[in-house]
Amino acid sequence: MSLWVVLPILIPLMGATFGWVAWRSTRVQAAIGVAASSLHLLVAIALLVEVRQNGILVAPIGSWTPPIGIVLQADLLGAIMVVLTALLGWTSNITALAEVAEPQRRAGFFPLMQVLLLGVTGSFLTGDIFNLFVFFEVMLMASFVLLALSGEKGALEGAVKYVGLNLFSSALFLTGAGMAYALTGTLNMADLFVKLPEVAAQDPTAVTTLGALLLIAFGVKAGVFPLYFWLPASYHTASPAVSAIFAGLLTKVGVYALVRLTTILAPASAGLIDAVLWVAAATMLFGVLGAVAQTHTRRILGFHILSQIGYMIVGVGLLASPDPEVRQLGMAATVFYLAHHILVKTNLYLVAGTALRMLGEERLKYAGGLAKRAPWLAAIFLVPAFSLAGLPPLSGFWAKLAVLRSGAFGDAWVAVAAAAVAGVLTLVSMLKIWNEVFWKDRPEGETSPPPMVPSEIWLRGVPMVLLALATLTIGLWPGPLYEIAQDAAAQLLDPTATVDAVLSTEVAQEGTR
């Protein structure tokens, strides 16, 4: 039993618990939140190092021998995602110190943030499909409350849409998990990988139905075409620190689940996976077209999340390819894109949040003048914005290159064309934000809120600079991350190592149970 797998889940749990205990003092809650997130980040990095050196880590909970009972497992993909989660948790907590108003702190903002991180981390580390459902629900429950926390009209309306559609997809996920158990007699992901092809040989219709159920369930959560309408209707209504972590993480948990599911399902049911390529192309195009039509900073960014999800699931669609090299390229591109996107997208939302703080306005028409007032913010904005559009030498260039390359090798020309068009249009709408918010002069008669005090500038600035540096680093040295992405892809595509690690885990018998 490896402690490293359990700690990243345990720390946010403790952070949340102690946070609730310190209910009376929001100062103590904030301190606990930051401390827990810092510790979380350290442990997550240790987990990644451990997994990189020693391979897949498995922790059977309650000492049941797998595949019986719940296992926590950390392969490379899971470990990378946990590091990114912890990093985002840290940046969001720091930003929240400057951002979140006292009434929302009173309502338990900081402990809720820890619960959200608990759910996300748990989703990345569990090896059990029903346990994944439970962690999803933990994450969703925290996100429901965080979204509606301000109690404003728009936030409540956005929350109704968000909660409603997510509950619908949860019901589908639950049915799918039950069906997977009915068909194979197991809930363990590694065991499912072994048993599902046998079942598929006897009863292909049932496996396809199962795949369709889970694809739709995770598709709603990931925000793919045509299931994404809840996202642009809700994300921009939350407070900026909250929408930053939502934008960076929550849909990506959906993508992660999609990747996990499809790598298990692809050998059994390729026809279904093939359709994902078309979905990817449509998501890229419709997402970016939606963004072009918007005139509100965070709404533009919301539509860009969708279009980027399209890029990520190209690799999922390529799993249907008969050529193992194409599958490997596609999956590596997906993992690389996930990592790049999480850093960039969160940073854009943080910049948008600070711009909102300085201008008191998010509608582009009434914004302006920030390049003169805050050149540092303008400089930071350019890094994630150009990275999102895919300009060299930033991380987005390599991510897009990897996607285009895998698509070209896999003869997925529709997806490649959509990716190219979406890339250009992304640049257009990033330039639109640049022109309207930063470059042009503020329209006459618009007033700004009182300027920020130095401590607030630091609390907002440090996370943004850190994320921008990470983007630059990946852009200038993409090699190490791409290598990890390739290894993660290899583990996903040939899960024999995972299956061996999970199913051969010996459990020390201590007396009678």
Added chain:
Amino acid sequence: MTWLLAISVGALVASGVYLMLRRSLVKFLFGIVLLSHGANLAVFLTGGIVRGRSAVVPLGETTLESGHADPLPQALVLTAIVIGFAVVSFLAVLIRRAQEELGQGDVDEMRETES
């Protein structure tokens, strides 16, 4: 017996979806309730329906006799029901607050956050 319950699953899901497609927010809530009941019942049924035999190892024995229902889906459903209960209560409060704030419960009129 199983066929009757299977039809119930279908009926629950169908009426849930029907209610969710109505314009009223409160009907949407009831739609979610019915839909999650349908999902719970479906998962429950995967364990099989056996009358009068529980999955408990008899006194003095070490293994279970065959011919009982699988207890695992029952445990899963219990978890799912608890989660569903919490989530539905939250949604009920949220809808109430939203109706107070927006002054109506007509989904068609909720266009404030749309583009």
